[in-house]
Amino acid sequence: MRVAIMGVDGYLGWSLAQYLASYGHVIGGMDAYLRRDWVAEVGSHSATPIAKMTERLDAFYQVFGKSLRFVRGDITEYEKVKEFLRGFKPDCIVHLAEMPSAPYSMISANHCTWTHANNLAGTINLLYIMKEEFPECHLLKLGTMGEYGTPNVAIPEGFFDIAYRGRTDTLPFPRQPGSWYHCTKVHDSVNIHLACKLWGLRSTDIMQGVVYGVTLPEMLTDPRLLTRFDFDEAFGTAINRFVAQALVGVPLTPYGKGRQARGFLPLCDSMQCFRLAIENPPEQGEYRVLNQFEDVYFLDELANMVAHEANEVGYSDIKAEVANIENPRLEAEEHYYNPDRKKLLDLGYKPNGDIRGTIRSMLCTVAEYMYRINSHKHVLIPKIRWDGTKDTCQRL
């Protein structure tokens, strides 16, 4: 299939291009390199050294034997996106071109407004371009499990049947986002759902859990193929940051009590799920919601798991230890959490299941770049607080 990846320079985008190419798909991509700018703005960089796009594309061609049709451009530029897609003629558009960080969206009023304008305009542009040019194309849009928040009932996949005051209906499951970034994902879901109803478009809205991991087998053949590995408070995800902390010998820091439960999945599972959704598109006019995660873990459980594996592996001279710190976020630290994830299993998803093995492999790969984390240790401690203040979080 012909797959256009919007945001192909990012953590998931660059990985997905390679993964899908290894399955024989033809890949196009667009990116404005904003992820590189945002991470620089928060004073950090990727632990893995990231090649320039020209170098990435050269390596891609050499390893996969076919070129990736790339255009530099911003997804908010309607005409530019339309021109790129017209030239590429996608069967599926994977939309990964959004600002993906909850803390970044909470920095200021301006960051909040910008995140809304950017994330919403990108999705709206794709929907209108699909309506006008590619009504049969499949939009695969990256949302987040965080759209649901932590309700006191089970979390279905997008919709639920309810009985209320003597009558019944099937309705969108209520969303309770916990940051401006999460709000933008909820808004996108509402908008995509409407576009499918209005214009008969087909879309898969992925409610993805927190991804961890640094490599796919494809990347190990050429360093230019490595994807990013962020460890700062804004763009680094939880397990990735625990791994970075363990390697440079600072405490692993769950926020607050650490009893927040979330869905997690390794990078290879994320790729597998995307592929299954792409190769099994929804019906024309269908708005399909898939919950995408391997399993649910507590944050402190994961911190202890990473510390344990780090001490077993012994890459650092300093014993890894877990130290809970003030929670910069506003979130329930103890709560019920029971999300479904049946639809991807039905499509054939085979969970990796070996979280400890993945963590050991991450420690091994990232150890090579320890010096790049050491030089930017200050970004490991959060200071973007949901209450708007900017005081460094203290040990509890």
Add this chain to the structure above:
Amino acid sequence: MRVAIMGVDGYLGWSLAQYLASYGHVIGGMDAYLRRDWVAEVGSHSATPIAKMTERLDAFYQVFGKSLRFVRGDITEYEKVKEFLRGFKPDCIVHLAEMPSAPYSMISANHCTWTHANNLAGTINLLYIMKEEFPECHLLKLGTMGEYGTPNVAIPEGFFDIAYRGRTDTLPFPRQPGSWYHCTKVHDSVNIHLACKLWGLRSTDIMQGVVYGVTLPEMLTDPRLLTRFDFDEAFGTAINRFVAQALVGVPLTPYGKGRQARGFLPLCDSMQCFRLAIENPPEQGEYRVLNQFEDVYFLDELANMVAHEANEVGYSDIKAEVANIENPRLEAEEHYYNPDRKKLLDLGYKPNGDIRGTIRSMLCTVAEYMYRINSHKHVLIPKIRWDGTKDTCQRL
């Protein structure tokens, strides 16, 4: 109380300034005159001739004996809004400064994106300015009953208690907006709810039905105090448009089968409800949702009611008749509809209840401006279709 009205030049804003002043409140206001621009963009004008803001302010001072502190400015300009509010020191901010038309938002991708950027940024700016400068101020935000769509169950006021798969919770009631404009109102509701949780702000989110009417008693003393009366397909509301059609002798046009049920309320009831919400603010930290309408009517029932009153009153030589036309919207034309509206009654809301009398009074007032409708008859027939085409809707 000191009440800042954002969007004070609009249909509701200009009415509310006068109504609240007559109850002794001190009024400030900001506006960028965008409503005047949008109506011109769709090729129309207000049936009532609208005075310039300088003239409006002069009349306001003469009639109410106190000035309205006005600043021309756009709500998306953060610093300008902050400066205005700092100078005025409001107890309550009434936010009416959004693009309010479903059809306008559906014209093109650009109109959709602009409506999102404008409406969301305005609300975000107010929330951040309140957090930083006025944490005890009450935000009264205008949403719409259209946020709920037409579910097959009763519609509570914002939240509902559910039992789902053996557990219970109180959750936001699912929203099913039917146009991009309605989507922006849903997004605002999500964002305001989060801000109240994050920062302990207090807000009332008004889910308002469709307003009809042209004058308040205050306006009859000076023509410069008249508010707008739009009759075009984008900015005119249903009953107001039926009145305009009856006066110029063209058929009254419910869309499709006309069996859509909606909540409606006269302008004077809208003002009364706003005042009750302002004078009875929610607790600090509370996000309060009020459903605001007088009663539920079918669209064809209203068209027949206006035609009947017009023929009784006899302002037009031509007998008023009802002719259903193609529905430019995508909406259920026959559906269950049972929304609550208990909270405003508990606050003391006394519904006007005399819809036929209000319609007769509207016919009488607007008859004076019949020539201004006659010169712009073409805007009475819709051509902005939800499917993206622009063909004039035909008689069924």
